[in-house]
Amino acid sequence: MSGPLLKDRYELAVIGAGPAGMAAAITAADLGIDTIVLDEQATPGGQIYRAIGETPLRDPAVLGEAYWRGAGLVEAFQASAAHYVPQAAVWTASAEGEIGVAVAGSVRMLRAKRIILATGALERPFPIQGWTLPGVMTAGAAQILLKSAAMVGAGHAVLAGTGPLFWLIAAQYLRAGGTFTTILETTPRGNLGRALPFLPGFLRSSYLREGFELIAEVRRHASVVRPVIALRARGEDRLTDVTYRTGAGLEVTVRADTLLLHQGVVPNVNLALVLGCKHVWHETQLCFVPALDAWGQSSVATVAIAGDGAGIAGAVAAEQRGRLAALGAAFQLGHIDQVVRDQTAAPYLAALRQAQLGRRFLDRMFRPARRFRLPRGETLVCRCEEVTARQVRDAAALERVGPNQLKAYLRCGMGPCQGRLCGLTVTEILADAHGRSPDEVGYYRLRPPVKPITVGELASLPKTEADIAAVERG
Amino acid sequence: MFRRLPDAAAAAVTIAVDGHFVPARVGDTVAAALLAAGFGTFRTTGVSGASRGPYCLMGVCFDCLVAIDGIGSRQACLVQVREGMRVETQRGRRPVGP
Numbered sequence: 396m397s398g399p400l401l402k403d404r405y406e407l408a409v410i411g412a413g414p415a416g417m418a419a420a421i422t423a424a425d426l427g428i429d430t431i432v433l434d435e436q437a438t439p440g441g442q443i444y445r446a447i448g449e450t451p452l453r454d455p456a457v458l459g460e461a462y463w464r465g466a467g468l469v470e471a472f473q474a475s476a477a478h479y480v481p482q483a484a485v486w487t488a489s490a491e492g493e494i495g496v497a498v499a500g501s502v503r504m505l506r507a508k509r510i511i512l513a514t515g516a517l518e519r520p521f522p523i524q525g526w527t528l529p530g531v532m533t534a535g536a537a538q539i540l541l542k543s544a545a546m547v548g549a550g551h552a553v554l555a556g557t558g559p560l561f562w563l564i565a566a567q568y569l570r571a572g573g574t575f576t577t578i579l580e581t582t583p584r585g586n587l588g589r590a591l592p593f594l595p596g597f598l599r600s601s602y603l604r605e606g607f608e609l610i611a612e613v614r615r616h617a618s619v620v621r622p623v624i625a626l627r628a629r630g631e632d633r634l635t636d637v638t639y640r641t642g643a644g645l646e647v648t649v650r651a652d653t654l655l656l657h658q659g660v661v662p663n664v665n666l667a668l669v670l671g672c673k674h675v676w677h678e679t680q681l682c683f684v685p686a687l688d689a690w691g692q693s694s695v696a697t698v699a700i701a702g703d704g705a706g707i708a709g710a711v712a713a714e715q716r717g718r719l720a721a722l723g724a725a726f727q728l729g730h731i732d733q734v735v736r737d738q739t740a741a742p743y744l745a746a747l748r749q750a751q752l753g754r755r756f757l758d759r760m761f762r763p764a765r766r767f768r769l770p771r772g773e774t775l776v777c778r779c780e781e782v783t784a785r786q787v788r789d790a791a792a793l794e795r796v797g798p799n800q801l802k803a804y805l806r807c808g809m810g811p812c813q814g815r816l817c818g819l820t821v822t823e824i825l826a827d828a829h830g831r832s833p834d835e836v837g838y839y840r841l842r843p844p845v846k847p848i849t850v851g852e853l854a855s856l857p858k859t860e861a862d863i864a865a866v867e868r869g
Numbered sequence: 870m871f872r873r874l875p876d877a878a879a880a881a882v883t884i885a886v887d888g889h890f891v892p893a894r895v896g897d898t899v900a901a902a903l904l905a906a907g908f909g910t911f912r913t914t915g916v917s918g919a920s921r922g923p924y925c926l927m928g929v930c931f932d933c934l935v936a937i938d939g940i941g942s943r944q945a946c947l948v949q950v951r952e953g954m955r956v957e958t959q960r961g962r963r964p965v966g967p
Contacts, residue, residue, distance in 0.1 A: 435928055435947065436947075437949055442927055446896075449896060451874075451879055451894070451896070452874070482947075484947075517925070517927065517929045518925065526924075527919065527921060527924075527932070528920070529909040529910045529911075529920050529921060529922030530870075530909055530922065531924070532922075532923055532924050532925070532926065533924060533925050533926075535926070535927065536923060536924065536925055536926035536927070539926045539927060539946075540871060540901055540904065540926065543896070543897075543901065544873070544894070544896070544897055544898075544905065545873060545874045546871045546872065546873050546874070546901060546904065546905060547871065547872060547874060548870065548871055548872075549870040549872035550870040571874060572874060632910065632920045633909050633910065633920060633922075652870045653870065653871075663929070778924075778930065778932065779931065780916060781917055781919070810931070811931035811942075812929060812930055812931045815929045815930070816924075816925075816929065816930055847942070847944075849940075
């Protein structure tokens with residue numbers, strides 16, 4: 396169900412309509428919980444199932460089975476009683492359940508007794524020289540163009556990086572008729588050895604067959620260079636060439652109009668951090684993840700987190716975690732008792748365990764190389780404010796600065812992306828420079844609005860007498 | 870540089886980009902329409918004047934900022950095209966004041 400009319404109060408607000416958000420909303424609405432779903436995109440599905448209802452791609456084989464698995468979930472979501480609001484940007488939320496949302500050009504505040512954050516993941520920063528040149532984009536961006544607009548690269552395209560999604564996107568792109576001049580794999584050589592102890596779990600997971608088939612398919616149709624240990628995008632006003640160095644020390648320059656970068660995905664933490672949810676460093680996944688219980692309950696009493704925002708585990712796990720978070724909320728809201736909660740949860744927990752098999756292997760196998768996470772020299776760390784790795788390291792050498800002091804020193808992390816494309820890089824560089832753990836260094840302190848809103852939109856919010864009195868000159 | 874696959878069939882709309890008419894498809898984001906039309910650079914930065922185009926296409930990088938129907942710094946990857954939409958690429962810092 397969807398419609399533009401928003402109420403002032405809901406029992407449950409789900410933020411994000413990817414697999415976790417949709418599953419949470421379906422489960423909650425089925426239990427009679429008055430649920431609103433706020434999502435930034437025009438259609439449900441999140442990034443993984445983006446455009447599933449309206450992709451202009453005619454051949455379903457291009458995107459593969461794993462994509463079309465989402466169709467049933469989207470259908471169930473659209474049939475559910477949850478109030479779905481697309482193109483709604485949540486720009487603030489508080490532990491008291493107050494949510495600020497920009498929708499259809501106006502800004503609204505609403506209240507929910509509980510919030511489930513399902514804001515998913517974003518691609519890990521891939522800071523190399525020239526990564527801000529037009530023509531350089533993420534592999535995820537290319538996948539979005541493919542899914543939602545049936546577009547592929549027209550000229551010389553190069554794909555570089557590592558990760559399970561890297562191979563999936565490569566395969567989808569090739570099936571669609573796209574071509575790569577070359578594929579540059581940055582997976583470090585030592586990864587396989589560190590992943591092998593976790594092979595038994597991987598052998599029992601569905602990723603095994605799918606993964607090997609994808610890699611074999613890509614290798615049949617494109618030339619893959621590995622391992623690549625240095626990478627640089629070159630050009631004046633736009634990308635013209637890519638220079639790379641192989642493990643054997645060979646340096647090669649190839650012409651390129653498009654360079655697609657990818658080295659894994661990390662939780663999108665911005666809204667969770669604004670809400671004050673405690674996060675901890677995940678040493679294998681190399682990112683901050685929220686501290687959660689089995690129901691996705693965060694350190695903030697009213698807030699649960701589900702899906703890849705709770706730690707990277709993929710779409711199938713996200714769906715199960717969404718259902719579990721909804722059951723947790725239903726129990727907290729008094730809709731079900733503990734016995735019903737636990738009985739209903741049992742199959743979801745089993746499915747979650749199955750979906751997580753192999754994850755520990757994948758995390759180690761595709762762990763991105765240090766040299767591509769901790770840049771040096773003139774490579775831009777903060778794309779928005781154009782702050783280089785050298786500047787960050789120089790500041791770190793002066794004293795034991797933290798990420799928040801870097802904002803004052805260099806404006807690093809203070810641009811419109813609010814650290815989404817530099818936060819992890821800055822934390823890791825500072826941790827490296829000071830010999831501390833990323834947990835000790837911490838992350839940027841994030842404040843609302845987490846999405847841009849205009850002053851006019853803010854001013855259009857309803858005001859109480861007290862609000863006006865607070866700012867009026869006596 | 871991107872191209873549309875031959876099987877991509879959707880109703881056509883026309884938008885204006887920097888005063889030039891650009892064909893687009895219903896369901897395109899502004900970013901997709903501009904990329905399909907051959908626009909690589911969407912703006913130059915306020916810090917150094919460097920050229921930028923879309924990087925993430927999912928609303929997190931803020932590099933695809935353009936003016937849409939007179940409102941500056943909109944995320945082109947999050948707005949869908951409409952017939953008659955006016956889009957302007959951005960150059961450097963935005964002026965302050967009227």
